[in-house]
Amino acid sequence: MTVCSIGELEDLVTITDAPVGRVLLERAADARRSTYALREALSGHDHARNPVLDAGWDSYPWSRDAAGRESSESAGGAL
Structure with missing residues (x-):
């Protein structure tokens, strides 16, 4: 133990x-x-990486918002 x-x-x-x-x-x-x-x-x-923790974090709305911002920024888009 x-x-x-x-x-x-x-x-x-x-x-x-x-x-x-x-x-x-x-x-x-x-x-x-x-x-x-x-x-x-x-x-x-x-x-x-721990897939259980990744799935948990990905379930939060701000995770999707942050991913969207990162995609826009890397493509040269502005917010």
């Missing part, structure tokens, strides 16, 4: 270069590192 922040948990579930279970088991097997913050075990791993 470990205590972690929500940010550490979010980073944990986006690891792409190793199974999450292996990362946790290796950390737990190390008597010293198992006492460190979980973030320490996550460093050095490749991470992907």
Whole structure:
């Protein structure tokens, strides 16, 4: 068992270069590192974007407004 922040948990579930279970088991097997913050075990791993968080943020109206502004600005349009 470990205590972690929500940010550490979010980073944990986006690891792409190793199974999450292996990362946790290796950390737990190390008597010293198992006492460190979980973030320490996550460093050095490749991470992907979290599709659940992306979908949540994309569901807000201001997300669509911001995307529209970015498209207009990149196309040279003015607001």
